[in-house]
Amino acid sequence: MSAEPLEIYLEEQDLGRGLREDVRAGLTSTPKWLPPKWFYDARGSELFEEITRLPEYYPTRAERAVLAEHADDVAELTGAKTLIELGSGSSEKTRLLLDAFTRHGELGTFVPLDVSVSALRQSTEQIAAEYPGLRVRGVVGDFTRQLDRLPTGGRRLVVFLGGTIGNLLPVERAEFLNSMRSALEAGDWLLIGTDLVKDPGVIVPAYDDAAGVTADFNRNVLRVINRELGANFDPESFRHVAVWDPEHEWVEMRLRAERPTRVRVLDLDVEFAAGEDLRTEISAKFRPEGIAAELAAAGFARQAFWTDPAGLFGVSLARAD
CATH class of the missing domain: 3.40.50.150 (Vaccinia Virus protein VP39)
Structure with missing residues (x-):
């Protein structure tokens, strides 16, 4: 039996509108953030599959x-x-x-x-x-x-x-x-x-592997924004950081600006100070x-x-x- 035709309730224009809304909201907030769902273009999905096979993950x-x-x-x-x-x-x-x-x-x-x-x-x-x-x-x-x-x-x-x-x-x-x-x-x-x-010594390495696959996955969100919104992020000028937050009992993945950076995206000029973090994901752990x-x-x-x-x-x- 073949699969039935896909039922599509989310069109490409819906995704584009959602990306624009999230980028505008996140990059004008203090501190800055982006939701993790934008990691997952074709390349991001490949990288995540690779992450799931890493010894740390x-x-x-x-x-x-x-x-x-x-x-x-x-x-x-x-x-x-x-x-x-x-x-x-x-x-x-x-x-x-x-x-x-x-x-x-x-x-x-x-x-x-x-x-x-x-x-x-x-x-x-x-x-x-x-x-x-x-x-x-x-x-x-x-x-x-x-x-x-x-x-x-x-x-x-x-x-x-x-x-x-x-x-x-x-x-x-x-x-x-x-x-x-x-x-x-x-x-x-x-x-x-x-x-x-x-x-946390078990948790954090799962989000900061020695081979750098998670770092590449994290920076992929910047490549997605560059491609889809015509932004000019330099992904290599942002360092991947994974931090354990003991109060909330979650890991935060962040991208840390290595130097002062100005990014043009949508109609915004977004300034990053050296050392400023952009939060891209939380991963809560549960009791x-x-x-x-x-x-x-x-x-x-x-x-x-x-x-x-x-x-x-x-x-x-x-x-x-």
Whole structure:
């Protein structure tokens, strides 16, 4: 069975408008910031896939270990008929869940949602070929904006992997989880991956690897802005920095100006002092009781919590009340 035609709710002009709005807001703020979603053009996606294979980058391996151990539990507990994946990318780890549901014979439809038309078209065709009995409906959309576009009906399981929820500020997380609950019916399920609080000596190298791949990935956001908005950033004049914030228990990725710099972007002249930081990502780390409380506040009751053997990464399974 071939994948169904993509359902597109996010057009190129929507992405362009969003980029302009974010760049204007972030570069005129104090301190300056940019959201991490603009890392991911084709080159950025390639770099991130490379990051996930680095020895320092434990989250992908740890989450995969959890799913390998507990995918059958997820299938048995939820009995889901429809699996929806947010920010699906290549859906590599999700295949562990698809395999488990195939063994249990319950799943009928897989719905990956992603902002990238090209990535989604490739992954949906591959999955449709690998799982010929499965209906595959790719949705092009932004999980912070298009949750109301999720297919309805049947017993649904929404999957949000990779610790991506940690890229949202606390108020953004609350808004996302509340929107997620509003999009679901009582009895539907949410499976969510969260990186856990641990020794910063383990965490920080995952965002500042010795080979410099993460540094190249971080600077890629400047290349995206140059290409899409005609800006004149010199990416090599910004140094990649990863900082652990113990108060908020998150890592901040920043780009630090090596010298005084003026950048022309949109109709702005943006000044950077030597040593000034541009924050490009936060990656919050969680405590098990904390994520349970955030889920409960949004109307989800956590039914299971699993970690990898080293306790690096947690996966929560919650039911919509």
